[in-house]
Amino acid sequence: MLEHKIDKNKFVDFCNGDVKGEDTETLNHFDEHTRYQFTRMLYAYGTGMTGQNPFANDEEVEITADIDSATHTSFYVNGQKAFTAITGMSYLPSEIQTFGTIQQPFKTRGYKPYDPGTNSITIGVGSRFNLGNGYSMTVQEDFVWGEGYGNGSKADDERCNMIIGGLNTLIHFADQQYFSSMTDPYTDYILDFLASQGVDTSREFVINGTHCELVNGKISEVGNDYVVPSSIQQKAVKRYKESMSQLLNGGTWYRWS
Structure with missing residues (x-):
């Protein structure tokens, strides 16, 4: 209190x-x-x-x-x-800019594989993932780049699209640059991707230092009742x-x- x-x-x-x-x-x-x-x-x-x-x-x-x-x-x-x-709360214009701009450079750089001790993973600029069936994605400076379109069916292309969109919003959210709700349209794809990396989303998990949890099936920041990233809040x-x-x-x- x-x-x-x-x-x-x-x-x-x-x-x-x-x-x-x-x-x-x-x-x-x-x-x-x-x-x-x-x-x-x-x-x-x-x-x-x-x-x-x-x-x-x-x-x-x-x-x-x-x-x-x-x-x-x-x-x-x-x-x-x-x-x-x-x-x-009220926020300064400079603070709003940090989480109110859709396309901005990712903060996290490099990749650290899943750590079972902390149920955490680090995904930043330069990270590359093989999605199977000839598809892959790479984290660029401010977006996630996908490759392999046309190697599979139209449904495969769409799935690749959704995984890429999901990872893009997940990194921005974990880097304290997006509202958690930005990940909502991609939740299922994000959870599947995280599971493929070893992350256990049935309990608290950590992405790029941000502690996350599932609330009503949606990804949220632990202990944050606001949609604004906790670092700004x-x-x-x-x-x-x-x-x-x-x-x-x-x-x-x-x-x-």
Whole structure:
């Protein structure tokens, strides 16, 4: 959980509007944002958006919140977890460019074969693979080049195409240059290719240093709830945490409502 000690009575007074944030000594912008999330939750329950309303019976209801991390807050109603709110981040133009450009040079160079000890493999510029039936592919500077078209049937050519497209998106994703969703159209081909290299995708696996897992049959980065690569996400979270940790009596305010 995010470490932040507050005066609970002050926070309750702040939520109820009995005290202004700038008049407190311990409340910060995380508390302000938590109050905003509280009001949104009450609105959702009150308008029937959730399909349930714990306040309908006029009974006393206890609502609590745990700030799990800078971006995640879990809410509880009468001790039962209701939901986890995940806050979106803002990114600098230079950061967006690193993962928002479709064709850019791969970061990883060279090839390291499968390591069963870490369930990992490194695939970068210069890597070459024989796909059988006269087909092969080579990782160039910013794309994967295929050879052997016409050696097999039309279906063989199409399969080669999909493997090449899949490896291209996989390397960019593993190099922290693509959203994980870019690999989705090629998932089956990527998994078959990785299996041919010895990678066990039934558990956590590592491609070019990026820890991956299958979530609902799709390739995702371990521990990353966002589509943005974690190397960029962590920079944005650091900036967000620094700004939100400022006390409300410091004069800088972020209006959430």
